[in-house]
Amino acid sequence: AQTVTQSQPEMSVQEAETVTLSCTYDTSESNYYLFWYKQPPSRQMILVIRQEAYKQQNATENRFSVNFQKAAKSFSLKISDSQLGDTAMYFCAFMKWGIGGADGLTFGKGTHLIIQP
């Protein structure tokens, strides 16, 4: 079984600042994906970014980028030029990939990110 750990229950930064959310995971699997999901007050889960474990290059999506350290089993999310709309719960998630396809997601406990005006 795999575990996902987010050690920061809450973070608060000023608008336009850069913030990094931490995530570590533990697994014995070799084929897997890692995700960051955002859950605003509406509770709709929104995919922020994903990383395939076999790729060495860190994924980026506009203001969002990850620092994927496979050996250390670390997967942090960096948000640049933070905006008020970034305020939300952020979940780090692990997905095993096998012959039958992808499994369900294992989520961390989440980090509540607050962007202050």
Next chain:
Amino acid sequence: GAVVSQHPSWVICKSGTSVKIECRSLDFQATTMFWYRQFPKQSLMLMATSNEGSKATYEQGVEKDKFLINHASLTLSTLTVTSAHPEDSSFYICSARSRSDTDTQYFGPGTRLTVL
């Protein structure tokens, strides 16, 4: 594209009754759908995985007789909470994986269940 809907968005029921929640993929065929549960201010926990036309696979600790899952078509999965009790009150979220993009799960908006 890749829209998943859930119905109802919220439901209140009396203890002992059964409640059915629907999860539909609106613009793609979902070979696999997942059901998650989220308690207030907590994370999502995977309850079960359902593949079209076959029995659902439940996670350890999830009562399969209480949470009945049916995935009768490539666009619809249902979760029925049988003989609901107040402790079943929670936020239930489904996700769907398409045939063409098996690496990504698309989430529904969730259903808030309150059992009185």
